[in-house]
Amino acid sequence: MEFKLQPLGDNSVIIELGEDISRDIQQKVNKVSSFLEKQSFDWVIEYVPGFTTVAVFYDPCKIETNTLPYEQVCEELSAHLEKLDVEEGAKPRVVEIPVCYGGEFGPDLEEVAERNELTPEEVIDIHSNGEYIVYMIGFAPGFPYIGGMDERIAAPRRKNPRLKIPAGSVGIAGKQTGVYPIETPGGWQLIGKTPLKLFLPEGDTPSLLQAGDQIKFVPISEEEFQKWEESEND
Amino acid sequence: MIKITKPGLLTSVQDLGRYGYQKYGVIASGVMDATAHRIANLLVGNDENEATLELTLLGPDMEFTKDTLISICGGNLSPSVDGKPVKLWRSVLVKAGSKLKFGGCKTGCRAYLAVAGGFDLPEVMDSKSTYIRAGIGGFNGKPLQADDELSLKEPSDFATQITKVLAAELDGQKFAEMQWTIASEFTSTPVSKPKVRVMKGRQYDWFTQESQMKLFTESFEVTSQSDRMGYRLKGPELQLEKEQEMLSEAVNFGTIQVPSEGNPIVLLADRQTTGGYPKIWQIATVDLPIMAQLKPGDKVQFTEVSHEVAQQLYLDREKQIHQLKQGISLKIKQESK
Structure with missing residues (x-):
């Protein structure tokens, strides 16, 4: 290498x-x-x-x-x-991230759709069918820098960043998509929310995701979101 | 036990940092002035990594419910026990019922209060450091507040020896200080506009020659937008030769990065794990305590050292601290006789 x-x-x-x-x-x-x-x-x-x-x-x-x-x-x-060989790279781990799109969880979904001349359903469809890879973890504990978003749903950061973005929010900033692991201020356009916890301070590894993981966003309903959330808190 | 009666400006539990988790985006945290923290621990017979309280500018008020061996090192925030000034950089035995208070900040910015045995707090991800933003570590993941009660662990055998030496000198007083202190190379009072040694950063070559020089010919001021995460400096603007895309990568304690507006930021204990701004300089580890003791309004002057020299200075400093540790141990042995 x-x-x-x-x-x-x-x-x-x-x-x-x-x-x-x-x-x-x-x-x-x-x-x-x-x-x-x-x-x-x-x-x-x-x-x-x-x-x-x-x-x-x-x-x-x-x-x-x-x-x-x-x-x-x-x-x-x-x-x-020098002895490392890239050819025999291990297959990436695939992590499914359930996302409840739109509504109060994704207040900017419609704006992202409008900006790209799409319907909200089309944005969800494109976002949840993408092939994503986690390039690195940084910025906040468990925060994944994700590559591979379809440019058809790109959207610039909000002019007025929100003071509080709830943990689990799924957003778009430029050509990037990401998930907020902890509540932080931020300017990303929010399109949905996952019930999964990305930052696990008590766990063996404190981050759900690791560099190299492949991600699949799976659309879920609000009821499914509630159920997930309950089981996450158990 | 120690009961906090007034929290001070920013008082938090910190050790030497949370390492091994930066790859998950978990910041290192830890003390700003590692040398003062380590010496404070050595003076009360603790392991160097044991958590201390980091006090900022305006220290807290507290009460001791038991006789407690303490030491205060770093910036001089005017500590006193029941109204009588207490010396820094010494082992001090404080009687049960005494009140420790801090007045104004005379020198530096941060002081470290070590107690024999250390605080009885759980480790989160192998560290007791408070990570305020994520609400973990330290005391309930937060800076100390009024009415917080901190339990202490059993002091080491060495701490018990130190306590015996001091107990003999109490003589009815509220506290007793050790007669000797440590070498001045560790305790020297910070000068105004101190010199801080830096080595070239990873993107040094991206900057204009003028910017590269300015760092040494002119001084910089620590602005009010400065905290444990980083210091924003004010001085000549530093410009890139041309705009270049920079991909996020790891940063270090003491990394000096420059956002596009041209004012450098010094990354400190609570820095994010990665950064996307070009790094012009890197502060030598041995000089980080000087930086950590600067407060808003203070000025600093940078001077260049090579990476090789910086690493040699690092090794020399570690040797000095090791010798200091042996020296303290020897002194206590002599006085215990």
Whole structure:
């Protein structure tokens, strides 16, 4: 695998795997992440995937070397990264996200439809039939940067951001779609809401989604939403 | 137990941070001034990572229900016990029933209050740090409020030794301070317009030469839009050579990023896990405590070091703290005899 290494400070290194957002590079990011997940270097504190990069934070004091810890880190990482083969990438995990579209859960659905000269039903149809991939998690705990939305339903951010967007809201901002894991202010156009919890602070992994996951949005009715929500809270 | 009677401006439980979860978008949190926090813990016989209270500008008022070994390090927020000033950077034994108060902020911005044994609070994702926005960690996921009661854990054997030394000096007073303090290299009072060392950031080359130079020739002011997440600085505007799309990637404690309007932002303890603005500089870890002690209105001057030098400084600092730890241990052993 080809890569470049650069420091992100005196306690971290960034592995660069490409320059553009693409499935190929995403798979490389995944491959490197799963290697780092399983590695046993005692100097690794954690790793953080980006769109085309993976950052590795390390403890410079835990590296035994006569040279600079950074050099040793690069040497050890390189030895492993060179051997990684993107071809044998694992199949992405498919996560279904039920969404109740429109109504009070998706107050901007009609606006998104109008803007694109579509009916609200068509927007739902296009949104729920898309093939999505989670490129990375960032911005807020469990927040997925999702690629693959059909440009026919693109819509600019709201001019007046909402002060409170409820957790679970599914929105569109430009050519991106996303789900808010926690209540935050934000300017996304809201088209629906999922009863699933994306941020699970008590869970083994605090995020429902992970970089590399494939997502399917599944339309559900308001009744189904209530039932889901009850079972989520059990 | 410690009972909070007045919360102060922003008092929160923090340890050295929540690591291993940034890949899930969970921010690292943790103390702003790690050196002051670690030393505060060492002075009460705690592990360096034990949670302390981070006090901001206006400290809280509190009461101790039991004799408690404490230490206060970092910025000088004028602490006093029952009206009598208490020294910073020392082990202090406070009698049951005493009231600890903080007056105005004399130097710095943040102080760290460590108690022997640490606070009896659950860890969330391996850390006790308060993540205010998500409402997790610390004390109920929130900054401390009036009437909050913090239970304490059993002090370490070492803390018990320190307590014995101080108890002998109480002599009817409300508190007793250790006679000695730690080396001034850790405690020196911040100067006005301190120098902070930075190394080149990942997108350094994207900036105009003029912008690259300006960071060193001119000083920057910490604006009022500054908090634990980051400091917005005011100074000369920093411009990119040309507009370039930047894909979000990991950021670090002390990353200096520049949004398109040109005013740099220093990312701090509560930074988001990833960022999409070009990074012009990165503060050397050893100088982060200087940054953490700046308050709105303070000025700062940056100077450049190489990445190699920054890492060497990091290793040297860790060695110093290790020696300090041994030094404290030795001192207590001598005085216990």
